[in-house]
Amino acid sequence: MRRRTFAATAGAAVVGAGALSIPLIAGAEERNQQGRDAYTWKNAVINGGGFVPGIIFNETEPGLIYARTDIGGCYRWQEDSRTWTPLLDWVGRDKWGYSGVVSMATDPVDTNRVYAAVGTYTIDWDPNNGAILYSDDKGASWGIAELPFKQGGNMPGRGMGERLAVNPADNAELYLGTPSGNGLWRSKDYGRTWGKVEEFPNPGNFVIDPNNATTSDNQGVIWIDFDQIGGKIYVGVADPADPLYVSEDGGATWTAVPGAVEALGSASGNRTIPTQSAVDNTNGYLYIVTSHDPGPYNGAPASGNGGKIMRLATQTGEWTDVTPTYNPRGVIPGFGGITVDRQNPGTLMAATRNNWWPDEILYRSTDSGATWSLSWDYAEGQDRHDRFDMDNSGSPWLSWGGTDSGPAYAVKHGWMIDALAIDPHDSGRIMWGTGATIWGTEELTQWDSQGELIGEENGQRVALPVEKFTVGVRAEGVEECATLDLAALGGTLVSAIGDVGGFVHTDLDRAEPMIPTGWSTGTSVDFAASDPDIVVGTGNVHGNEKGHVGVSTDRGKTWKNAARVEGVPGDGNGGTVAVTADGSAILWTPGGGQVAPVYSNDLGETWIPVEGLPVGAKIRSDRVKASVLYAFSGGTFYRSTDGGKTFADTGATGLPSGAVEDFRAVPGKKNHVWLAGRGDDKEGIPGGMWRSKDGGTTWKQITVFETADSVGFGKAAKRSGYPAIFTSALKGGKAAIYRSTDGGNRWVRINDDEHQWAYSGSAITGDPQIYGRVYLTTNGRGIIYGDIAG
Structure with missing residues (x-):
């Protein structure tokens, strides 16, 4: 077999995501001050705020859980504190696309090993190719294996998968399903080097809309799953006419699964693809969810069902349609996540995708899909009844400032539920990701003791008594907002946030209403x-x-x-x-x-x-x-x-014409204005930073910076001194956070290589009351703030 390998170059740096280190410094004259001014970094607490398309439990180590986001990196669960720890804050601006995580895999044999497939866009918005990140210490540090193609952590279909998988029979072997016609890839050395599986015959062909730049990509090879009874490897492909393959010889050869087109693809005229899978290795079943669209935004097609749940008996090849037949509001628009209970074979759950109004539905079966119960249902009319209460106290903004309106509650099950996972070690625990948060409970098994939600009396649908359990926020520590602007008033921080509006924080350790x-x-x-x-x-x-x-x-x-x-x-x-x-x-x-x-x-x-x-x-x-x-x-x-x-x-000259990112006036200094920009190659004007002391009539360029994205001000180091100046800028080829305490004559870098947050340039501000404190916007890691250590 010909096998092309792409190693993480001698070059593949191992970068840390663990303990704080003393920041890098810009010059010898700054060392004394910089050594005293090492920074600690935290998030202003929001808890969530973005799409969590994947939650991955380790099959053999209890409490080892990972979550991936579409633009904000990935996280590891801390069982003792019930919070998440970010794992990719070391990603710098030069490789910002690594913050988009399209898939993760946790090793069931050596549980210290974890992998992430990264790359934010398959289109030219991301200038870099994707990569596989590999870690031998649960994400505390990472190596990088660069790939010769792009990946789409924030592209349509990012909730499908998982595209990355460890072979439980040989944990040195990993498989990667790729988009854009790149096929199936494999590593045999714990993710260090990768080569295309030349024998795999189908790179997929499903395109949402060939006339739209962001939806014209081939969705490719979607997921890999393992039948541990018979040793088979299954691969789902975005091809309605040929959607499922199997290997019975360890990946040496691949064949189309009989009946898959009729079960999963286009034989019914519905042009669907297999978006997710879950395997029951006790009963020998492979469950597959189909959809006419890779999501996460799809709704029902013009007519007919939006998708199915199919069950394949892996030992006999028999297909069974186990799709739930009932939706309180009508036709099921489609399905997102699917999960099986490894402690109770035959128990599985699935979520609707984009049911929208009044809410999504979680379906649960305890008989391998033969029958299903629902998370909520209507009695007569639209009198809604639920199996559980939603507690949003961890993120009060999840009410979106609304109130309950009949069956449409302000706090919903969510939407875009592609991540749905029952803990393989604890049948009572489930987590699911939405477009805004992670929900979860440790009381899931109460569902089965509740019985039916709705009965019949005198020909009418009536509610039956149910002792409800509670589902709460499980996103503490996941900070995935894209922050666009900040205003620090002193004791109060006001923010403008993508997708969720904004917040007023009077306590940075507490999530607030929007x-x-x-x-x-x-x-x-x-x-x-x-x-x-x-x-x-x-x-x-x-x-x-x-x-x-x-x-x-x-x-x-x-x-x-x-x-x-x-x-x-x-x-x-x-x-x-x-x-x-x-x-x-x-x-x-x-x-x-x-x-x-x-x-x-x-x-x-x-x-x-x-x-x-x-x-x-x-x-x-x-x-x-x-x-x-x-x-x-x-x-x-x-x-x-x-x-x-x-x-x-004002008649000012020498300023860039169109690449100014930000300008701000200085607190307490009349007529003082600072401007940050990227320069203008066409007009020969370099980028960087400019300052004016006469209201913008004349300007002096701060030549130490090649480019600057933002500028802001905080409390002065001395009572009569110039306000501290902060900027997110490029200096000596390094994009970082810099500070000046002497009016811009000298600058020190205050972050370090373990704290870069991919991109943090939209806005920056110091605090008017706390010397040294700085607040940063990020594109997917929420609001970051730093204080001088100690």
Whole structure:
């Protein structure tokens, strides 16, 4: 057999994810200060906030559990504290795509070994190829085996799988199913080197939409599972006409499984693919979930069922359709996760995918799929009854600021439930991932003692008495939000967050309800420098009922929505917002590039067009003088001296035309403005950082940085000193977090190689009351903050 191998180059660095080390430093003159200023790093607690497409229990070591996310790395469960520990914070900006984890595998023989298939996009959004990360110490440190193709941790189909699997009969051997027509791959040396399985005949062909860049990729080889009774290896393929293969000789040869097309694929005219599998190695069954779409967003096709649950008897080859036949709201749109109870053979569970209203359904069978019971059901009409209560106290924002409305509860089972796993060592424990969190319980077996939820009396469906158990948040430690902006008021941290709006933290160790403005994504926040009780924010909204801008006059305790602006549609368009130093005026630049900036002098009740600014100009307020604001667009810097009514070009030259990432005014320093940018190759303007001390008329470049993404300010090191300056920037070829305490003359790196968080450049700010503290935005690791150690 020809076998091409791709080793992790001499180059494959082993990188740590464990104990804090003293940060790297930029120069000898900084060593004394830097040695004293080693940092410790934590998350501001949100608990969840993003899609958890995979939860993987080790089959032989109790309490060893991993969770993978689509953009925020992966985590290991800590049984003693019931929290998750992040494992990929060492991923740097040069390989940021490694934070998208498309699959994980935990070794059932040597349980110290764990593997992650990484790479965020199969399209050119991610410039790097994917990789297999391998660890011999449960993720405390990793090696890297680079692959010659991309992987899609944040692409459609990321909840399918698992695409990565350890052979329990020979744990040195791993298999990897790949997208984009790259076929089936294999390693025989614990993930160090990989080669294509040339004998595997089918790389898949299923494409969601060939005319859409993000959905035109071949979904490829989806999952690998092992029949430990007969020693067979099964592989699911995204090909409706040829969806399932088996090897009976250890992977040397592969054949199509008889009957698979009729059971799983397109013979019924439904064009489905086998998205997940689960094996019962006691009864000899392989369960397979099918769907007409790889998810995670699919709904039912125009007509007919959205998917099936098929059971294959691995010893006889007999197929049985065990699909549940009943959904309280009608046709089952499809299925997400499926799991078997290894302690109770014949017990399995499955979740609907995108049932949407009023909620998803968990199905449970104790007779190998012959009959099913439901997690909730209707009595007469829409009188909903449930087997368990949902306790969202671990993440109060999971109510989304709503209230129960008939059968549609504010706190739901979830959506996008592709991760569903019963603990192989404890039948009472289950965890499932959603688009926002991880839910779980240790009381699952009470389900079976409850009996039926609904009976019949006089021809009517009636509820039967059920002693409910509790399902709670199990996402403590998983911080997967994409954070877009931050405002540190001193004792209060306000955030703008992708997908979940934003939060007001008065205790960084406590999850909070979300800001009640109706934002689908928060995009910008600000506060009045001399009256920080006045806080403003903006975000994307759905529909045209609410304004984009939110206003608080009590330091974020309560909020109201400002008026809408004519010409700015809903469904996005959050833009950026600023408030003058005294809170007398709010200035908003709508997103979407349709309407020029506007201002309000009545806390958003009415809006007036700003004069002198183009569409899309970003605005910041001077942090001392209430009448002064600044704006930037296309290489031109503007200033207003009348509270934002009018702006004029300052005449500044030498600034990049279109690659400015951020600019901010300095607290306590009138007319001081700092600008961070990536430069402009076309105009020959280098990237980096600029500062102005005269309100943006003249600028000095800070040449130590090649590029800079963000700039922010915190408490000064000395009472009369310049505020501490923080930036996420590239210096000497290293993207890192840097700090200056002397007005920008000298800079030290304050993070280290074990704490990089892939990308942390959208916004940065220090704390006005705690010297040295810095808050970072990340693209998938929530809100990170650092303090000087000790």
